[in-house]
Amino acid sequence: MAEITVAVAGQPNSGKSTMFNLLTGARQYIANYPGVTVEKKTGYLKIGDDKGKLVDLPGTYSLSSYSIEETVARDYLLSGQADLVLNIIDASNLERSLNLTLQLLEIGLPVIVVLNMMDVVDKRKIKIDLKKLSQKLNTPVVKAVAKQAKGKTEIKAMIKEVYYNIKKYSRPEAEIIQYSPELEADLEELTAYFKADKRFTNYSARWLAVRIMAGDKHAEKLIREVS
Ligand SMILES: Nc1nc2c(ncn2[C@@H]2O[C@H](COP(=O)(O)OP(=O)(O)OP(=O)(O)O)[C@@H](O)[C@H]2O)c(=O)[nH]1
Numbered sequence: 001m002a003e004i005t006v007a008v009a010g011q012p013n014s015g016k017s018t019m020f021n022l023l024t025g026a027r028q029y030i031a032n033y034p035g036v037t038v039e040k041k042t043g044y045l046k047i048g049d050d051k052g053k054l055v056d057l058p059g060t061y062s063l064s065s066y067s068i069e070e071t072v073a074r075d076y077l078l079s080g081q082a083d084l085v086l087n088i089i090d091a092s093n094l095e096r097s098l099n100l101t102l103q104l105l106e107i108g109l110p111v112i113v114v115l116n117m118m119d120v121v122d123k124r125k126i127k128i129d130l131k132k133l134s135q136k137l138n139t140p141v142v143k144a145v146a147k148q149a150k151g152k153t154e155i156k157a158m159i160k161e162v163y164y165n166i167k168k169y170s171r172p173e174a175e176i177i178q179y180s181p182e183l184e185a186d187l188e189e190l191t192a193y194f195k196a197d198k199r200f201t202n203y204s205a206r207w208l209a210v211r212i213m214a215g216d217k218h219a220e221k222l223i224r225e226v227s
């Protein structure tokens, strides 16, 4: 029996706690406004013979750590404690939501994208090509309506699939997101620099390089601390 640790991450008000409650039977506070979950909360569920440990993270629009919520979410995701990430998305706001998804993918952990609020999507007659989205992101995508308890079985099956095929779902750094050739040239140089330096072995070199180029103060601080 394995214990599979799953980080539940997503933007504020996307339905993370509703999904967390659905999967674990917990009673996390749900409200119709963002910023409800500030601290991370842990819950458990059975996945076949295995045990899933779910960690409900505060909602964040990005992982830049400008706020306490971002810092809590990001420190946990970088800590190496999670086996994979369940990224809960408000599918009726797909474009806005994918900013965080890309940052999650960039960390390098396997990510399952959960298109939540599919009831709203259907009501608005929006069509989402799941297969294409999954291909573009190079990661599994599952539909759900947490509020109506829909998607639980598919999500549990996908957690198991990813956990037992972790190599297949963890992509090499360079395959995650490709930027423009100019940016890639600079990124490559910086990545090589971090890779060559033993003090940074706990971090993904590519991730550090991207964050430094984005002007991320937290990453700058991290480098100062390690140096
Ligand atoms: N229509 C619809 N509403 C949903 C769905 N899932 C959750 N909600 C609603 O969305 C709102 C936010 O849900 P929460 O679970 O608190 O969202 P959260 O992501 O935990 O929010 P923060 O903790 O603030 O980041 C609540 O009003 C939920 O009832 C869904 O699939 N469809």
Ligand SMILES: [Mg+2]
Pocket (backbone or CB within 6 Å): 016, 017, 018, 029, 036, 037, 059
């Ligand atoms: Mg919440």
